[in-house]
């Protein structure tokens with residue numbers, strides 16, 4: 001089969017057949033519903049083009065496309081690196097990785113000088129926990145109920161959702177999950193002396209866009225520091241101005257030892273994640289850089305994207321505040337018009353959740369919206385909630401378009417609920 005391209009006579013049925021045969025049949029099913037039988041073939045800015053000629057507004061993509069698709073400056077930086085030296089020898093010193101590390105540390109105000117680059121969020125969650133264990137000689141980790149930190153075995157130990165942990169308990173990391181609203185939780189746990197690190201998302205993304213209480217986090221940081229435990233802010237989803245700030249934790253003045261970034265760090269063009277941390281947390285790797293390494297860590301194509309991505313994010317940061325204001329108005333209006341479906345709206349900045357009360361209602365909203373031309377993301381740990389993740393390049397026209405499509409989908413879901421379905 002030749003590649004499926006826009007407007008070409010191609011066999012999308014074969015794409016779905018291959019998905020069924022080589023991946024999970026459920027992926028073929030959900031992709032088929034969302035695209036109404038068409039597949040994605042191209043994208044630019046806020047829009048994804050489908051094989052049947054339609055286009056969809058992308059307010060989803062699991063928080064990766066903060067700069068939209070194919071941001072020109074990021075794509076050009078990657079293109080230039082592709083022409084010069086796309087892969088690293090890992091024997092010689094690589095200037096692209098070194099430059100990206102300096103740029104990223106400077107971007108967060110040089111408070112966290114040490115850097116480790118991964119490809120996925122889970123990579124850097126695991127490195128952070130590994131370093132905390134090595135540096136303290138302790139084994140326990142305190143994480144937060146509702147938190148999401150990835151699905152590889154080590155990161156999964158920190159992820160709270162039973163959906164993904166079933167059958168996998170007893171993994172390599174000893175984790176206790178505490179209530180997000182309990183200021184004394186860390187003090188109680190660290191008193192036992194075995195805790196290496198406290199890990200939290202300042203705004204929980206997959207849990208439905210839930211900002212944690214700043215006062216509770218401050219107390220946790222103080223109690224952790226008093227007992228020599230590291231504090232790790234997982235900002236893979238909420239950082240990099242998704243929620244307004246470069247780092248939510250640092251902007252709130254929280255004395256964290258590490259900030260984790262990912263998703264849009266490669267500008268929505270290439271995969272890239274990063275651990276930024278203190279000298280104290282990094283000490284085991286400073287002593288022996290081979291304690292943790294990976295073949296593609298600090299890949300030149302990914303690192304080439306980083307400076308261009310940060311530059312573009314900063315150029316659009318002011319617009320992001322305006323965009324967040326339009327989202328506030330839109331969500332208030334939708335909640336007032338559709339109280340039978342919208343149980344709550346949550347979130348901060350460009351990370352928003354609409355709680356539809358049941359997984360069926362939320363699922364039907366995601367499919368209805370995709371079919372009508374608006375892509376949103378479900379919440380992996382809170383299936384009652386759909387997530388809106390607009391890119392910084394969205395303008396008032398895109399917000400108005402999203403509002404109209406959401407209004408229609410909520411009305412349809414409301415009618416289904418009244419008839420006794422999707423509840």
Ligand SMILES: Cc1ncc(COP(=O)(O)O)c(C=O)c1O
Nearest residue numbers: 120121122148149150205236237
């Ligand atoms: C806060 C947070 N941490 C970690 C991860 C894991 O990232 P990845 O899926 O890139 O491994 C995610 C993914 O959604 C996340 O939202």
